[in-house]
Amino acid sequence: MSWEVKTMQSGTSCSKAPNPWWNAALLRKNATRFWPIWGAYGAALLLMPLLLLTDGLNRRPPTVSYLSESILVMACPIGLVLAAVFSILAAMAVFSYLYNPRSVGLMHALPIRREGLFLTNYVSGLAFMVVPQVVVFLLTLGVSALLGAVPVGALIQWLLSQVCFVLFFYSFAVFCAMFTGNILALPVFYGVLNFLAGGLYLLLNQLLQQFVYGYYGSYIMERAAYWLTPALVFYRAGEVAVTGGGGYRLYGLHIILLYALVGLVLAGAALAVYRRRSLETAGDVVSVRWVRPVFKYGVAFCVAVTLGQFLYFLFGGVLPGGIWPMLCLILLSGLIGYFASEMLLRKSFRVFAKSWKGGLALCLVLVGACCVMDFDLLGFNRAPSADRVAAVQVSGLNTWPSDDASNASFYLTDPEDIQAVLDLHSTIARERRELQEGLISGLNNYEYGEYNQERLYLYYEMADGTSLSRRYELPLYLADLSDPESITAQIAALAGRWDLVEGQYFNKIPGDAELVEVSIDRVFDTATATYNSVIADTEADREALLAAVKADLAAGRIGKRFLFEDAERRSTCYTANLRLIFYRSSTVLDEDGKPYDRSWDGRVEISLQTTATETLRCLTELGLIDDAHILVTHDQDVSEYETRAETNAAGEAEEWVIRAADEALPAEAAPRTP
Secondary structure, three states: OOOOOOOOOOOOOOOOOOOOOOOHHHHHHHHHHOHHHHHHHHHHHOHHHHHHHHHHHHOOOOOHHHHHHHHHHOOOOHHHHHHHHHHHHHHHHHOHHHHOHHHHHHHOOOOOOHHHHHHHHHHHHHHHHHHHHHHHHHHHHHHHHHHOOOOHHHHHHHHHHHHHHHHHHHHHHHHHHOOOOOOOHHHHHHHHHHHHHHHHHHHHHHHHHHHOOOOOOOHHHHHHHHHOOHHHHHHHHOOEEEOOOOOEEEOOHHHHHHHHHHHHHHHHHHHHHHHHOOHHHOOOOOOOHHHHHHHHHHHHHHHHHHHHHHHHHHHHHHOOOOOHHHHHHHHHHHHHHHHHHHHHHHOOOOOHHHHHHHHHHHHHHHHHHHHHHHOOOOOOOOOOOHHHEEEEEEEOOOOEOOOOOOOOOEEEOOHHHHHHHHHHHHHHHHOHHHHHHHHHHHHHHOOEOOEEEEEEEEEEEEOOOOEEEEEEEEEEEHHHHHOOOOHHHHHHHHHOOHHHHHHHHHOOOOOOOEEEEEEEEEEEEOOOOEEEEEEOOOHHHHHHHHHHHHHHHHHOOOOOOEOOOOHHHHHHEEEEEEEEEEEEEEEEEOOOOOEEEEEEEEEEEEEEEOOOHHHHHHHHHOOOOOOOEEOOEHHHHHHHHHHHHHHHHHHHHHHHHHHHHHHOOOHHHOOOOO
16 A cells, blocks of 8 residues: 555646647737737837838938938937837736735646746747837838938847837836736836836935035946946937948947847846746735835835935925934935835834834934935045045136136146145145034125125045045135135135146147137217227237237236135226137038138137226226226226216206196105115
8 A cells, every 4th residue: 555645736837738848829828818908009110111202202302321410310319219118008908917825825726837937928928119210220221221321230230229128128028017916016117127227316416415415426337327227228228329331230239239138137036936936925015025125125215215305395495404304304204205105015003003113223324324424434524635636627716707617627637726726725624614504694694795605616536546526515704704714714715826827828729720800898888878888999009908908917917816706906906897709610520521611719708897907007008998987896887877876866857846746746745866
């Protein structure tokens, strides 16, 4: 008597079927059941040959170059958007059985291995889009032949790009499908994960600018976000570029191919997850156990940085200053995201009693991270050592007067100049707290002309080839100009360097450019009490003025920069600006060897100052300014404006008295003369 018990062979590993790795009947069923997907996708792609035919018949004869450009333009973004949308629809369709307990049990009872189910369904969904692409490729080839110009290279590039788009997005959609048991959650996961890196970069960049004084941006984080946002990469790679022979090609076809290989890797990873997926998770938001804490805390973090900043944007105007109000909103938003994700995972609203410890841990982590950033425990603002810096670019300062040197950018390589910038950086790091408080209280506690807020950009080129960037919002005080150790005095010394300022005016003008026009705006006409512009008519006058301006610049008599609208600035700077326009014309050859004219014009604008003795002498000798046509300083302009206002008011009052007498109005109704 035998006690051996015969057991049923597992449906997930049965190999008695004719081909346990493939099921042709399932493939045919998917094709007939989900025909609206591949039918709609094919119909959308058919627009390309139809548009080419219509446009080609109106352009006889169309050239290969024209058809190539038209075809490649349709590859992106139209083809990219279609691939992204229909990929998720195809994945939802062919793997829809995973999201219903009855259907998932039925499918896995078939005599086919899990690998066979996955492969059959994966190929089914992929065929929904690749087959229409091939059909449209052949139709477009026929239309091109009918029009008499066959752009074979462009058509191959189009087909290759569309297949690669689909291969990546569909594989990514299938990969997402393996981690959820809810069909409504699948498109949400797919959409969020496609743009998660780019969105997080923008949010974290904004958050770090709030918490970390001096933070400007991270090149590494920016590039990582770019490469982890495939839609953005494909859009850039799908741009049409012109080849040397006048043809057209896709700018980044090699990048598109690389992401297609990544799609194959994602498909392999999806198969690995599918082989170990528990069938009982149908209906769960997250079907893989070890992914659940990642989902829970990931949702909490994303909601914290997104909703927290949104609430601060809405209510920041009524909240006290500092980072702690924002931290409170971030904590509140993080808890909302944490408990909401816990409810989704547990399918219940009763989660607080069992999950409060995780919420507390989340809050502690967020508070700790904010404290590290706010107290600069990692030394973010610490200036680099001088031996590590090869060069530094200083920019962002907005100084007076308003001309071409207002937003100067200095590129410094001299060790002494670099050390001066490092000393300034060290002072900023040391006085970080005082500077932040000054930004909050300065505008309310100081009069106009005594206080100013400036933005300072520091971009270091390090000796090892890396870079370091910082951006500081700085409160500057007029009273600190007398203290050489103050930040205000150090910035004023840097912004007032004659040798640096001089190059800001003419560094963008080519040496062979011709000076074609010189004019001075806001010259005051004493006879009419109006401002007018005057122009240097002859070439000799223009050249004389240019030589005078350069002489004053070299001697430091013009171009002086001011950080404040103080008395010195108002009494030194005229309201008039000297405008010099340059022009250069040259003949170059195009791709076909034909010459064409390539002209260039540029403008230099310099604010005139009372110290520019050579320029003022030249203007007087040329007769552009005289006793009847004068330059006025800002102080004189304000005085003249007030005088005219008083005169106009007195005249209006006198006119009113005369009219009132004529009309016999009561005298007490007449306005008083100011």
